[in-house]
Amino acid sequence: MALSRRTLLLSSAAVGAATAATTWPLAASAAPYRGPLRTDPFTLGVASGDPDADGFVLWTRLAPTPLADDGLGGMPARDVPVQWELAADSRFRKIVRRGVVVARQSSAHAVHVELNGLLPAREYFYRFRAERYLSPVGRTRTAPPRWAMPASLAMSFVSCSQYEHGYFTAYRRLAEDEPELVLHLGDYQYEYAAGTYNAPGGNPRDHLGPETVTLANYRQRHAQYKTDPDLQAAHAVAPWAVVFDDHEIENNWADEVPEQPDPNFLARRAAAFQAYYENMPLRRTSLPQGIDMQLYRRLHWGRLATFHMLDTRQFRDDQGCGDGYKDCPAAIDPARSITGAEQEAWLLDGFHRSTARWDVLGQQVFFGQRDNNSGPAKVVSMDSWDGYAASRDRITRGWVDAGVRNPVVLTGDVHAHWADELKLDWTDPTSRTVGTELVCSSITSTGDGADVVPGIHPWAAWNPHLRFYNNQRGYVRTTITSSAMTADFRVLPYVTRPDAPAHTRATFVIEDRVPGLHQTADTPTPGGTSALRAGDLGAATVQQETVRP
Template structure:
C-alpha cells in the first residue's frame, strides 16, 4: 500500500532539497564547528511527544554508525550543534520557530527540544540539521487549549515490539492511519541476546549484542530498534506518549527486585532508565536521577480527555507467591500496591479534580480479573493487577466515588487483543459495570498469532466480563468524541515476513456515561497466518508464562 503525502514519509533526498531552499542561520558556535560527520547522522529518525497546548518535545539522535557496540553510534567524543526548525506546512514555507541546541556526547548525542509558546490545537512540521545533513520531516501537533471543546481525537495505542519475533509492519499501518496521538504502553524493546527468546519455527531476525545490562548495551539495542524504517514512520507521523513496562529493563522486575538474584540490578536499572530517556521524546521532568525516573504524568486533550499515564513497575511491591499464574492468598493483602502510595494519591486526586469527559488510564498490565481456572480456586497472574487486588479496588473505587464520567483503562503486555468490562466485585458477575478496559496485542512479540472463532477466550465461560479476545498481532485504533469512544482492534495475519495488510478484527463502542462494551463489528481474518501460532500454556501469550515455560 502506498503511503499518502500527508504521512510525511519523505526520502532523505527530498528532505535535503527542501532544506536547501530554506537554509537555516547557524549560531556562532555552529558556524565555527567543523566536525567529522562524513555520513548521514540521522539514521534513527525523528520523534515528538508529550503534547501540551503550547508545545511538545522534539527528539532525534545523531548516529552515523547506529549499531556500534559501544552504544555511541559512531559519533566523535565531543558535543555537536544541531539546528531545529518548525513550520506550519510540510514544505517549510511558513517557518514559525527555529534554533540551535547541542547534542551532548555524554548523552549519546541525543537531542530533546522542549517547545513552548506555540498555538494550541495546531499541526506543525519539524526537522533537524547537523552540518550538511538534514533529517527527515516529522509531523506533530499541540494539544487543544485546556478549556477547549473538541469534536474528536484519533488516538492509537501499541505495545510489545520484540524485534526478533517479526517485522514492525504494524507500526507502518499505524502511521498510514495518520492518528493525532500515539500511546506506547510498554515493552518498546527487549533485553535478550539472540537465541534466548525464540518462537516456533525460529526468529526471522536477531538482536545484536549481549543481553542488555550496561548503558552501552541498552544504547545499542535502542538504536537497533530505532533504525527500523516502520518504527521510524510511526514516530514521524504524530506525537507519542510513552511509558515503560518490564523489558525496557528486564523481565518482570518489581521496584528494586530483579526477576532473579542480581547484586548489580540497581546499576542495570539506572543504565536502562538513562538509555530509555535518551531515546524517547520525554520532557526534562523525566530525566533519570540514578535509579529513579519520573514517568507518571497527565496529558490533557482539551475538555475531551485526560490521559493518566501510569508507572506500574518502579514502585510496585514484589510479585506475590513467587510470581507466575497461581492461586495466591497474599495477592489480596490490603497493603500491597502496584503503583506505590504516592502515585496512587496522585491518581485519585486526578479523578477528583477531573473535568474531562473521558478519563483514560494508559498503563501496562492487565487490569480486570482473569481467572484461568474453571473450578472454585481463583488462579490469576501475579504480575498483573490480579496480584495487587487491594490496589485495584482502591483505584476502581476512587473513580466511582469521584464520579468520573467515563473511565477507560488502556493496557498492553499480554500479546493479544482483549476487551473487558470492569467491576468492583468480580466474584458476582451480576454487579454493575463501572469501567471499560481495552487491551492491545503486540506489534510482534510472540510471532505470528492465530485468529479464533468465536472471538472469545475459553476463560470467558467463567469470566463473563471478558468480552473479546484475538491472538493476532496488531494495535488498537480509537476515535474519541463527546458522545462515544470507538475502538477498532486492528490485526495482521502474519509478522514473520514483512508487508502484511491490516484489517479490523472487531469494533467496540463505549458510549458516554454508559460504562461497558457494545460490539458493532466482527470480521474474522480472511486468510490464515503462514506460520504456526505461538501458544502459551496459559492461553494468553503473556511474558510471565513465556518465561516459566521457555526460558533456559
C-alpha cells in the same frame, strides 16, 4: 496543511537528498567544532511527544554508525550543535521557530527540544540539521486549550515490539492511519541476546549484542530498534506519550527486585533508565536521577480526554508467590500496591479534580480479573493487577467515588487483543459495570499468532466480563468524541514476513455515561490465514504470558 501519507513515508529520502539546497539562517550562530561529520547522523529518525496546549518535545539522536558496540553511534568524542526548525507547513515555507541545541556526548548525542508558547490545536512540522545533513521531517501537534471540547481525537495505542519476533509492519499501518496521538504502553524494546527468546517457528531477525546490562548495551539496543523504517514512520506521524514496562530493563522486575538475584541490578536499572530517556521524546521532568525516573504524568486533550499515564513497575511490591499464575494469598493483601502510595494518591486526586469527558489510564499490565481456573480456587497472574487486587480495588473505587464520567483503562503486555468490562465485585458477574478496559496486542512479540474464531477466550465461560480476545499481532485505533469512544482492533495476518496488510478484526463502542462494551463489527481474518477455535486454546496461552510477558 495536512502531511500526506506519501509525503510522510517518503520524507526521509526526499529531505535527505535536499540538504544542499536548504538555507538555515541560524547556521552561523552554531558553535564551531573540529572536523566534519562524514556520514548522515540522522539514522534513528525523529520523534515528538508529550503534547500540551502550547507545546511539545522534539527529539532526535545523532548516530552515523547506529549499531556501534560502545553505544555512541559512531559520533565524534565531543558535543555537536544541532539546529532545529518548526514550521506550519510540510515544505517549511512558514517558519514558526528556529534554534540551536547541543547534542552532548554524555547523552549519546540525544536531542530534546522542549517548546512552549505555541498556538493550541495546531499541526506543526519539524526537522533538524547537523552540519550539512538534514533529518527527516516529522509532524506533530499541540493539544486543544484546556477549556475546549474538540469534535474528536484520533488516538492509537501499541505495546510489545520484540525486534527478533517479526517485522514492525504494524507501526507502518498505524502511521498510514495518520493518528493525532499515539500511546506506547511498554516493552518498546527487549533485553535478550539473540536466540534466547524465540517466537514459535523461529525468529526472522536477530538482536545485535549481548543481553542488555550496561549503558552501552541499552543504547545500542534502542538504536537497533530505532533504525527500523516502520517504527520511524510511526514516530514521525504524530506525538507520542510513552511509558515503560519490564523489558526496557529486564523481564518481570519489580521496583528494586530483579527477576533473578543480581547484585548489580540497581546499576542496570539506572543504565536502562538513562538510555530510555535518551531515546524517547520525554520532557525534562522525566530526566532520570540515578535509579529514579518520574514517568507517571497527565496529558489533557481539552475537556474531551485526560490521559493518566501510569508507572506500574518502579514502585510496586514484588510479585507474590514467585510470580506466574497462582492461587496466592499475597494477591489480596491490602498492604500491597502496584503503584506505590504516592502515585495512588496522585491518581485518586486526579479523579476528583477531573472535568474531562473521558478519563483514560494509559498503563502496562492487565487490569481486569482473569481467573484461569474454573473451580473455586482463583488462579491469576501475579504480574498483573490481579496480583495486587486491593490496589486495583482502591483505584476502581476511587473513580466511582469521584464520579468520573467515563473511566477507560488502556493496557498492553499480554501479546493479544482483549476487551473487558470492569467490576467492583468480581465475585458477582451480574454486578454493575463501572469501567472498561481495552488491551492491545503486540506489534510483533510471540510471532504471527492466529485468529480466534469466535473472538472469545475459554476463560470467558467463568469470567463473563471478558468480551473479546484475538491472538494476532496489531494495535488498537480509537476515535474519541464527546458521545462515544470507538475502538478498532487492528490485526495483521503475519509479522514474520514484511509488508503484511492490516484490517479491523472487531470494533467496540463505549457510549458516554454507559460503561461497558457494545460490539458493532466482527470481521474474522480473510481466508488463507491460520485460525484457532476458542476450544483449541488452553494452557499454552497461560505459558506464553507467564514465561515471557
